[in-house]
Amino acid sequence: MSLRHALLGLLSEHPASGYDLLKRFETSLANVWPATQSQIYTELTRLAGTGLITVAAEGPRGRKEYALTDDGLEELRCWLAESRPQRTTRSDVLLRVFFLGVLEPGPARIFLDDLATSSYQSHEELRDLVESVDWDDDNLSVYGRIALEYGLRFHAMRREWAQWAAEQVK
Amino acid sequence: MSLRHALLGLLSEHPASGYDLLKRFETSLANVWPATQSQIYTELTRLAGTGLITVAAEGPRGRKEYALTDDGLEELRCWLAESRPQRTTRSDVLLRVFFLGVLEPGPARIFLDDLATSSYQSHEELRDLVESVDWDDDNLSVYGRIALEYGLRFHAMRREWAQWAAEQVK
DNA sequence: GTAAACATGTAACAGGTTACATGATTGT
DNA sequence: ACAATCATGTAACCTGTTACATGTTTAC
Structure with a gap:
């Protein structure tokens, strides 16, 4: 909890x-x-x-x-x-990818292209946020910035992956 | 659901x-x-x-x-x-990072180092799995491989991020 | 014979979402 | 006077977890 x-x-x-x-x-x-x-x-x-x-x-x-x-x-x-984060991470996106073979290649590619696009948008939103904040040296800033950096890297990774995945679907 | x-x-x-x-x-x-x-x-x-x-x-x-x-x-x-994945992704790890300033820099670094280590281990486990399966050309293989690739990239990204984050904490 | 694996079902509880319900204060 | 914002509380419902409960078939 x-x-x-x-x-x-x-x-x-x-x-x-x-x-x-x-x-x-x-x-x-x-x-x-x-x-x-x-x-x-x-x-x-x-x-x-x-x-x-x-x-x-x-x-x-x-x-x-x-x-x-x-x-x-x-x-x-x-x-x-003292407690280890042990979150069983559920991924709606990955679950869909798993069953994407049910669709024709066309719709499957659309799904992956949309995912790439929305990841790009999320990335841009976070980038704007990072630039709009003035980060000083207190703890909130340091760890807030670290958490945001995670978001940036996550969305960049997901975009590249979705683009790569779309290419695999022929 | x-x-x-x-x-x-x-x-x-x-x-x-x-x-x-x-x-x-x-x-x-x-x-x-x-x-x-x-x-x-x-x-x-x-x-x-x-x-x-x-x-x-x-x-x-x-x-x-x-x-x-x-x-x-x-x-x-x-x-x-037809339905868009709209999962509000909860991240136990990121929540902890957000409040890591409550700890001294020592324990905070330990947390991030542990995270880098466990991400590395998860990555290696997936790599072993990828190598142990023989991927043919059916839908299950194609999309299963794509889902696994996501896992590989995710854990690699998280490891690099955790290492970078640990360096920020002085 | 007995352990492991196969096979299903239900009850109690914890966590999360949506909706309803109410009222006080502030600003225009 | 009116709308927006501040401010809290509760009920119904859905999803997910843990634990209990039961019985069959197969392999050794």
């Missing part, structure tokens, strides 16, 4: 409300770990119940500002340093 | 029992779309209920051999050609 750790991670930067966190999920975390409003509020209530976070302040409109507790920070560190 | 389509895809090659399909999921599909025994049997019953597959034969030990129907093939083609 990584949503829990995503929330702890965001709160380790500074206290925030459910609404603030939702906005962070919609922007910076959207491509890494999407989460819905419903899920975020439910999980925050649970985390507060187990003492990993607390309601540090209350504001207008029922706003509750959550802050990380010592236990919460410990849990976050533990997750980062 | 792609499990449904994975099952239709496998059955498009030839009729099979739940048990046969389970074995295919444990081997060829393990890295693309993992599924449990429980899930497979439940989904097969549902697919038979909606007429996308039928029980074509019954064998010893209660074995039920399922075959794709015309409706099932149509549904499979439709999924491949």
Whole structure:
């Protein structure tokens, strides 16, 4: 259950409300770990119940500002340093490729060409994002930049692969 | 819901029992779309209920051999050609990278070094697999080879990225 | 005879999505 | 006054995981 750790991670930067966190999920975390409003509020209530976070302040409109507790920070560190990421990565794209032989070569090539195009677009979007941010030397910048670099390399790899794959289909 | 389509895809090659399909999921599909025994049997019953597959034969030990129907093939083609893969890809690894600033540079580097190592190992395993199979010219081979090539490129990319990232952390 | 492999099914639970429901504050 | 934004909560439903439960056939 990584949503829990995503929330702890965001709160380790500074206290925030459910609404603030939702906005962070919609922007910076959207491509890494999407989460819905419903899920975020439910999980925050649970985390507060187990003492990993607390309601540090209350504001207008029922706003509750959550802050990380010592236990919460410990849990976050533990997750980062001691547990191995063991994600069984499901790939919708690769599953389709696996069965592309069901289609005629024409439609199969279209699928791969589209994939190359959308990978290129994603790459360009990330490139624009990288250029629009001014990266300083703090931790958020360093690791944010590293995560973005992953995205750039991933989409470049996928584009080249899709182009190569389209050529294999005759 | 792609499990449904994975099952239709496998059955498009030839009729099979739940048990046969389970074995295919444990081997060829393990890295693309993992599924449990429980899930497979439940989904097969549902697919038979909606007429996308039928029980074509019954064998010893209660074995039920399922075959794709015309409706099932149509549904499979439709999924491949008409629907866009829109998978919101969750990455446990990238989520951790995002919050790596919570750790000291030492443990953070260890995390990235470990990632480079495990990517290298995955790459080698796939390379061995590619070399052990004799690829002929049928559809399964062509698209199976293309899917494997994706894995090779993916792990190579991730290894290089993790090595680069480790260097950024001083 | 007995272990391994074949073969299926179901129940409980955890995580994620969609939709509904409500209300307060701010800016124009 | 009205719309946009801030702000939270819950219910229904779907997908996926773990564990339990059962029985047959084959090979040694």
